Amino acid sequence: MRVMRWMPVGTVVMVLAIAGIGCSSSSGGAADTTVADLPDALPDVPSDVLADVPGDLPATDADAVADTPAADVDVLVLVDDGPAPKPMAEPLATSLQNVLEEYLAFSGDPGVSATLRLGDGSTWTGVAGVMDSGTKAPITTETGFRVGSNTKPYIAALIMALKEEGKVDLDAPITTYLPEYTQWAAVTPRMLMGMQSGIPDYMWVSDFMIAAVFNPATLTGPDVLLSYVKDLPLTFTPGQGCEYCNTNYVVLGMIAEKQGGQPPEVALKERFFDRLGLTHTYLDVTGDETATLAHGYVDVGIVGQQFGLGADTIAMIPAEWFLHDLYMDATYTFPPMFSWTAGMLVTTPIEAATFLREMLRGKLISPASVAEMQTTHSCLLLGSQVDYGLGLSTSITEPFTRSWGHGGMNFGYEANTIHFPTEDITLSHMHNQLPEQSWPFQAMFMDRLRTGADATVYPACLLPDGFFAATTADRVEWRVRASIGNGGEVMDIRGTLNGKDTPLYGFGTSASRTGPDNAPRIEITSTAPSVTKGVDQRVAVLSIDAAQLAGKDGDITLDTAGTDALRMTVTELQVDSTGVKPTTGCVVAVPAPTGTAKIHLCGGTSFQAVKDDLLKIFADVPVTTDTTAIDLYLAPLGKTRCF
Secondary structure, three states, X not given: OOXXXXXXHHHHHHHHHHHOOOOOEEEOOOOOEOHHHOOOOOOOOOXXXXXXXXXXXXXXXXXXXXXXXXXXXXXXXXXXXXXXXXXXXXXXXXXXXXXXXXXXXXXXXXXXXXXXEOOOOEEEEEEEEEOOOOOOOEOOOOOEEEOEHHHHHHHHHHHHHHHHOOOOOXXXXXXXXXXXXXXXXXXXXXXXXXXXXXXXXXXXXXXXXXXHHHOHHHOOOHHHHHHOOOOOOOOOOOOOEEEOOOHHHHHHHHHHHHHHOOOHHHHHHHHHHHHHOOOOOEEOOOOOOOOOXXXXXXXXXXXXXXXXXXXXXXXXXXXXXXXXXXXXXXXXXXXXXXOHHHHEEEEOHHHHHHHHHHHHOOOOOOHHXXXXXXXXXXXXXXXXXXXXXXXXXXXXXXXXXXXEEEEEEEOOEEEEEEEEOOOOEEEEEEEOEEOOOHHHHHXXXXXXXXXXXXXXXXXXOOOOXXXXXXXXXXXXXXXXXXXXXXXXXXXXXXXXXXXXXXXXXXXXXXXXXXXXXXXXXXXXXXXXXXXXOOOOEXXXXXXXXXXXXOOOOEEEEEEOOOOOOEEEEEEEEEEOOOOOOEEXXXXXXXXXXXXXXXXXXXXXXXXXXXXXXXXXXXXXXEEEOOHHHHHHHHHHHOOOOEO
16 A cells, blocks of 8 residues: 655755756746757756756667658557667776766665667666665666656657647647636747746745645646646746746646647657657656655755755654655655646656657657757756756757757656767666765766777776674764865765764765875865754864875775874854854764774775875764763864864
């Protein structure tokens, strides 16, 4: 029997940008840009926060293939996916799997799945970790993930298919199809698809949050979702701004159902999924437990901080909902109608890549429709300007040309899928934890592609078996993968304090080279929400004599008895209203006065612990929380325990 768990209203705030990615606005004239108008080069960045996940197609009978969608959707016409898939050549295949395994080792995520397809049809799919932390069931290539706003390209393609059949006019008022919404008569389907409608996002309405938490049974259909915003003023004049907003795609789902004569989940299956042979992709409308669906996990403390959720609000969440501290299994937290056609698709990396690639190749909708979807304008999303089209975003990752795709977050999941049409490269990755390090992961894959298949095998830096002690003794576990001095790619820091397993820190971390040239140190600093009630932040600093690391590889032990070889502090802070400046704080843990810290370093002779070196290190540091011991540890450093 499926058990639904409903969260207090304050907690839901952090999900607003998760179930379908939240709202940000870019007002003023939003000039359209065609593909030909785009610049030849953009900064070398991942395919923006809307990128997503790839895959490949089964071979089809050429005699039964059509290059464009069939006018009669009742006739199943298979799609020709080009060169037949074949195994990825070595050493690239092994390198990609090693990248995946290394990511999992440092992130501490439960699991990850990824697919890469190249233009010659060579395809690799890799998995690592578990789909359920409780049962330890492993992720397989058939494991599905909730992909949040990755749903939007599917709905956009459905609208374009209806346009081709003369059932939807992209530039007609939406009152043509939904006459009851007269207040939105100036809005068109094209504006909805491009986030240019000005309609508010229902997910940011407090009354909706209260209903979602305490009366989920009232969320009976999309008209109920729209009832929370239908009487609110527009956020900008339709067509004169861009605000990433989930309401747009709920309205599009309603238009698709009315004009197509089928529920969206049926239309998507019959028009696209069946033709592509996608058997693990579906729009979830029931929320039932599924054996192949990965469980999604959330660190509420970290996610709450990212979305402005305070410690007092987090404290409202019943303790029994957490697996430990603020870590939650959120697989069935909300009913599917929470985001419907804005964010409730379930799929796999292989199948998501298949859909995106074939849609962009004009195999599901016409090439002319694809070109319309690729007409972009500037849109502000989560603090960054992105080029957004009709359900697609785009960017350039050098040395490759332009990629197209969409990404998404759901409560406990994140997914990214991008396709490079010129190179015919599709990359896909899905994760069952939020937050996670999606962009460093994608960057690692792109680095492998830059290097090429003729390179030597990328060696994975993996956590040695039994490295972290299975004990309740106070200690901190560090998993650090960071370029020294260039911002953090630190994946995970956790451990035990006061006999309690906890993800102590997690994000907001950097590694730097400090101190005088004759006695340099490598210092790792991480800031994240505290798990202590009434405390805003917890900051951990690990400082190691650079000479202990330079040219080293493998296991190292360092004395923790107040020597300069290794120093560490864990500090809890109260922060001012800006959320930046600490007002008061106390050191709550330091290395144990007796004992040794275990270090495992993936370095080698080329690693000199200097700026730009890639630091890949695991550390297990025994600590004490005794206040007298903390005072004795800090005294020689000229520091006090509290300030």
